[in-house]
Amino acid sequence: MTKKVVIIGGGIAGMEAASTLSRMNIDVLLIEKKQQLGGHVGEWDHLFPNFRNAREITRSLLYDLQDKHIKICTSTEITGISKKSGKFEVRTTQQQTFKADSILLSTGFDLFDARKKEEYGYGIYENVITSVDLEQKLKESNVLTMASGVIPKRIAMIHCVGSRDEKSGYFHCSKVCCITAVKQAIEVKQKLPHAEIFCFYMDLRMYGKKFEELYREAQEKWGIQFVRGRLSEAAENMDGSLQIKSEDTLSGRPLKMNVDLMVLMIGMVPSESTTFLGKMLGIHFSEDGFINHDDIHLENNLTNVPGIFTAGTVTSPMTITDTIADARSAALKIATYIS
């Protein structure tokens, strides 16, 4: 009999796991709460480390989903899951019930709500935006302006907003925001060659392939300046520009600067939806709020509940490359489990 897997979450992890399982002749039901598949990658414009158009990724993954073994339900959420005689029963908001031999959780991450970092003024000062707002602006327009329509001359990019921050309640590093800052700073410089760009960082985490090279290019070719220091606060001037205060921790001197635009590099945080599902299923979470793995080295797609697996950023921040690899690994683990 054909085995069935329900995948919850149709971001790139869920999509890649679905097509990998279908190639092994396993029936897959992919459930996505939004209208479209693709998850957060569907919101990005050009990707680090090589400025590839993000649509190429989602299009390629969508193409691979055209298979008789795959059924897709969008705009659908889970209302309940139970397990009887080794089989799962999944109920949805569309009043459907599906049986499954295994479940894959690929419900991804949420973005840190920058309003929680009140001292930075997001949602209060009009020239404070997030990296996600900037990505949207880069996607939609060839020009980047301040709220007034004026071209900004000085831009500050603030790293670690809602990550590595005791006050926000998140100690983990979001892994992708240092390199996203470098990528976005270059993109802004390409549009506004006369703008001065400053990246305020705690440490620079350029761990991935080609990340270090891009960071060097940002400094040497594009003149982007990196200042080691954590921003303490921002205040709005009469003309809408911002006065920011920090300490340059390399020179040990306090730093005060006026900028026209401030971009907050917001972190990846555990998704509320996963917490809800996890509690329903009795899944263990780590202290950081992401799903836990008992064996982080050898069994990093397994949860504590037999038959329930994970793929992608539902367990920790990851790049696209790592998410795709994790999804393939999860598919293999599931195939082994159900056979």
Ligand SMILES: Cc1cc2nc3c(=O)[nH]c(=O)nc-3n(C[C@H](O)[C@H](O)[C@H](O)COP(=O)(O)OP(=O)(O)OC[C@H]3O[C@@H](n4cnc5c(N)ncnc54)[C@H](O)[C@@H]3O)c2cc1C
């Ligand atoms: C600002 C920013 C920029 C980035 N840029 C890059 C880049 O340039 N290059 C790169 O390699 N990586 C980048 N990343 C990382 C990349 O976004 C992630 O690797 C990728 O999104 C992870 O995919 P995922 O499927 O694990 O999660 P997600 O993208 O979060 O997808 C999860 C999916 O599950 C769905 N879902 C959630 N709960 C439920 C539920 N209960 N029922 C049904 N569906 C549900 C969601 O709607 C979503 O579609 C960036 C990240 C950030 C924050």
Ligand code: SF4
């Ligand atoms: S990747 Fe960089 S900006 Fe993001 S949390 Fe880690 S150190 Fe901070």
